[in-house]
Amino acid sequence: MGRKSSLTPEQWVQVERRHLIDGEPINRLAAEFGVNESSIRRKIKPNKPELPNGEKPLQVLAQEKSEADLQCRRIADQIAELPISRQRIVNELANMLTDISTHLASAARFGAATAHRLSGIAHAQVERIDDANPTSPESMEALKGIAGLTKMANEASEIGINLLRANKEAVDDMGKRSAEKSRLENYTDDQLDALIAERSATIGG
Numbered sequence: 001m002g003r004k005s006s007l008t009p010e011q012w013v014q015v016e017r018r019h020l021i022d023g024e025p026i027n028r029l030a031a032e033f034g035v036n037e038s039s040i041r042r043k044i045k046p047n048k049p050e051l052p053n054g055e056k057p058l059q060v061l062a063q064e065k066s067e068a069d070l071q072c073r074r075i076a077d078q079i080a081e082l083p084i085s086r087q088r089i090v091n092e093l094a095n096m097l098t099d100i101s102t103h104l105a106s107a108a109r110f111g112a113a114t115a116h117r118l119s120g121i122a123h124a125q126v127e128r129i130d131d132a133n134p135t136s137p138e139s140m141e142a143l144k145g146i147a148g149l150t151k152m153a154n155e156a157s158e159i160g161i162n163l164l165r166a167n168k169e170a171v172d173d174m175g176k177r178s179a180e181k182s183r184l185e186n187y188t189d190d191q192l193d194a195l196i197a198e199r200s201a202t203i204g205g
Helices: 009-020 026-033 037-043 058-080 084-128 137-156 158-185 189-204
Strands: none
Touching: 009 026, 009 037, 026 037, 058 084, 084 137, 084 158, 137 158
16 A cells, blocks of 8 residues: 655645646755655656647647637527527437437447457358368358458448547547647738738639
């Protein structure tokens, strides 16, 4: 059983924030809070612009959460302006869509498991094929079974593959919009005016 930490959860939050957000060195924090540097290093990850496992920096996550919260408030305000009966319809539709997403995710999981099982059976049937005489009745029968199992495995995996593809496209689209937003934020007023004029001319042409 490990030794109990000398810092409270609130103090650890403060240590992590000051290191990850404010960039304070670990040795200074260790001296201030009276703990070993190794204890802090084990508790938190080093501050890097991009962490090796692809985890987003806390500042980026905070910004995205802020934008998502703002969007949720805007939607809630729009719904609140509707008559009560239409508010109920919107809420019922939202719950229905949530249920559909949940069931589709479960179907994709079961489909992937089924595809895995069928692929394993098909792979085992390969042993029935006679390499010296692959066109023999026994080999052809095995090949037909393998083809059928493979087809069913591919069909069972379609929901999961489509969900993964849709998720990747959504993530790519979010990345493009984020990059476009960052690029526009760095534009001067003159550059923005020129860009707007260029796009307006393209639409008008």
